[in-house]
Amino acid sequence: MVEMSGARAFVESLERQKAEIIFGVSGGAILPICDELWNSDLRFIMARHEQGAAHMADGFARASGRVGVCLATSGPGATNLVTGIATANIDSSPVVAFTGQVPLNMIGTDAFQEVDIIGVSASITKFNLQVRRPSEIPQAVKSAFYVASTGRHGCVLVDLPKDVQIAVEEIEFPEEVSFRGYNINLEPDGREMDWATTLLSNAKRPVIMAGGGVIASNASAELVKMAELLVAPVTTTLMGKGAMPCDHQLFAGQCGMHGTGEANLLVSEADVLLVVGARFSDRTTAKLEEFSPGAKVIHIDIDRSEVDKNIETVTRVIGDAKLALEGILSRMANTRFDTSRNGEWLKKLEKFRKQYAPPELSGNPHMRAPEVMRALRRALPREALVTTEVGQCQMWSALYFDAYAPRTFFSSGGLGTMGWGFPAAIGAKAARPDVPVVDIAGDGSFCMTENNLATCVEENLPVVVVVLNNRMLGMVAQWQRLFYGRRYFGVELGNSPDFVKLAEAYGAEGVRPETIDEFERAVRRAVKDDVTMVIDVQIDPEENVFPMVPPGKGLKDLLVEA
Amino acid sequence: MAQLSTIAFLVENKPGVLFKVSNLFRRRGYNIESISVGPVENPELSRMTVSVKADSRILNQIVDQLDKMVEVIKVKRLDPMRTVAREMALFKIDTSDPMAREESLRHVNNYHGLILNIDPDFLIAEVTGDPATIDEFIEKTSPIGIEEMSRTGVTALEKGRLKL
CATH class of the missing domain: 3.30.70.260 (ACT domain)
Structure with a gap:
């Protein structure tokens, strides 16, 4: 045991967690910690707004599979983190947020920059706590990392009153932490896996739906093995994109409100649906009553509370996705079953794939978004990382940009946070400086967090931002076009800002390509020179994302045109 | 349901x-x-x-x-069949009318309640039982005049060897 300040104990605790990077913004209530960080080897990447810092930590976590750390001061610093925390938590991204707080004796007095962040963040974190003494800090930090990165990953917030940072106490660093009420059960039950095996080996029209849990548990190889063994088409949720290579013969694309024809129709016709690490979000299921009506649903998930929440299952396998898939695969190896009948089923996949193939687009003076996505794919190496913003740009990315490996495609799925993609890309670049990182943005989303261009430039974290610029909040406009008689309200953004000049103002590069070829060349150059570049791609404001399942309809009722 | x-x-x-x-x-x-x-x-x-x-x-x-x-x-x-569930409630009853006083004392007795305090015009009674019994007591006593009441909410233990 040694005597040290709470701030010192905090920094040492982070070092013991092997944290290397903190994303944050400084402030009054975390001055003692800033002063200790000044004296440490931890890299502090300064965001220009705390929301950006939280998204960076989130992007770092998703790209690396390790815990992302963000830090903010009390009051407005803490509330600015809120959107980032909620985004990370609902997408099960392991993020730990540290907030400064007013001194203990001032808590509850409405002191300057005081906010009850424990109360505010209670329903958007996996766990949160406030430390009351310096000696509690090592335990709190270790617990935060442990809870965030085990079981179903999530966000943990630790609130650090300023006087606790300053006070000096005997400090002990625990080797382990445990909670009576937090037991992670990774091992799936054998009988559950037996039942799943029986159902799968008797399936005639099996479909596998893979969610973010497959990526979180590093189970992509097992997923592909399972698909090939069963000869089952695989669809992914938005969070699961990359779990199966998009160029795999059995890959059917995304399922859901903006699912591919083949994914939505196959899920609707399946007799057995194996869902791995997904939570049946309303954007994936569309109308619940019409979701996969004839299927026996097998649900593999680490979070028991997700089972039977939206969709009734026939069999559940609670536990780690990788262990569950391994367990079922080894049982399948000892089970006789016949996949020859699945030939018909595969023919259907081919048929739907052809029937719903996106039309080759030409004759429009604007560049078309699907075309831009395919050109971007051509211009990027396979290992490049891609984040997306939210709205039309997100769905075009999900539908038309192929991902080939897990942890290469990231999007704000659950919360749908506009402005997430760009700072998340910066965090991803900090985690993987060796590969190019691209944010596929819309003009509306990018404007929400573009100030982090300063971070890209100052911290030398080059990111390419492809702005699909339609001068609109495109997805809202699409709904107004399709379902509200074209009464555009609150969606027209006009021509401000000039994204090329905006990029230049921050010391980044800005280009406005006129053709697909120019666009592809710009991407290749940004990747080659490893520079921050904003590429302003002017697209048609009238362009819609299709396919689309209208609200209130079932998966199979998808529209392919207006 | x-x-x-x-x-x-x-x-x-x-x-x-x-x-x-x-x-x-x-x-x-x-x-x-x-x-x-x-x-x-x-x-x-x-x-x-x-x-x-x-x-x-x-x-x-x-x-x-x-x-x-x-x-x-x-x-x-x-499981309700294997659980003992109880709740306690305190009642302040207006007893300024002697008839009311007599009747409320009878109710409290019938429900095995306790009289905790007696004032010239009011009494405070404690009734303990499963929630349905308390509801019943309230129903019967309301006509006399419940001035104020406070319920603890249910607390429960499982029977026999069963435990949390």
Whole structure:
């Protein structure tokens, strides 16, 4: 045991967690910690707004599979983190947020920059706590990392009153932490896996739906093995994109409100649906009553509370996705079953794939978004990382940009946070400086967090931002076009800002390509020179994302045109 | 079909835990009929008993969601056939009319209640029983004039060897 300040104990605790990077913004209530960080080897990447810092930590976590750390001061610093925390938590991204707080004796007095962040963040974190003494800090930090990165990953917030940072106490660093009420059960039950095996080996029209849990548990190889063994088409949720290579013969694309024809129709016709690490979000299921009506649903998930929440299952396998898939695969190896009948089923996949193939687009003076996505794919190496913003740009990315490996495609799925993609890309670049990182943005989303261009430039974290610029909040406009008689309200953004000049103002590069070829060349150059570049791609404001399942309809009722 | 059920759980006896539990119920839209909390033999723990009206799918979700909370150690939906559930209530009854006084004393006696305080115009009675019995007492006593009342909410233990 040694005597040290709470701030010192905090920094040492982070070092013991092997944290290397903190994303944050400084402030009054975390001055003692800033002063200790000044004296440490931890890299502090300064965001220009705390929301950006939280998204960076989130992007770092998703790209690396390790815990992302963000830090903010009390009051407005803490509330600015809120959107980032909620985004990370609902997408099960392991993020730990540290907030400064007013001194203990001032808590509850409405002191300057005081906010009850424990109360505010209670329903958007996996766990949160406030430390009351310096000696509690090592335990709190270790617990935060442990809870965030085990079981179903999530966000943990630790609130650090300023006087606790300053006070000096005997400090002990625990080797382990445990909670009576937090037991992670990774091992799936054998009988559950037996039942799943029986159902799968008797399936005639099996479909596998893979969610973010497959990526979180590093189970992509097992997923592909399972698909090939069963000869089952695989669809992914938005969070699961990359779990199966998009160029795999059995890959059917995304399922859901903006699912591919083949994914939505196959899920609707399946007799057995194996869902791995997904939570049946309303954007994936569309109308619940019409979701996969004839299927026996097998649900593999680490979070028991997700089972039977939206969709009734026939069999559940609670536990780690990788262990569950391994367990079922080894049982399948000892089970006789016949996949020859699945030939018909595969023919259907081919048929739907052809029937719903996106039309080759030409004759429009604007560049078309699907075309831009395919050109971007051509211009990027396979290992490049891609984040997306939210709205039309997100769905075009999900539908038309192929991902080939897990942890290469990231999007704000659950919360749908506009402005997430760009700072998340910066965090991803900090985690993987060796590969190019691209944010596929819309003009509306990018404007929400573009100030982090300063971070890209100052911290030398080059990111390419492809702005699909339609001068609109495109997805809202699409709904107004399709379902509200074209009464555009609150969606027209006009021509401000000039994204090329905006990029230049921050010391980044800005280009406005006129053709697909120019666009592809710009991407290749940004990747080659490893520079921050904003590429302003002017697209048609009238362009819609299709396919689309209208609200209130079932998966199979998808529209392919207006 | 929505039915009244009792869920008992052990939590860390720490500040803020009651808030987090009630926040969970609020956030997910579960309706609490009553909640009672108190420390148990181990001072680091508290036991909460929540009475909720919900169908069985929602009840399972409540149990799973509570179980997920880091501060919740054990949670169980109690089987009414194997559970003793009790609630205590205090009643202040207007007894300025001698007839009313006589009648209320009779009710309290019938329900094996206790008279805790007698004033010239009021008395305070304690009645303990399962929630339905308390409801019944209220129904019978209302015509006399219940001036004020306070219920503790259900607390419950399982019978025999069964435990949380």
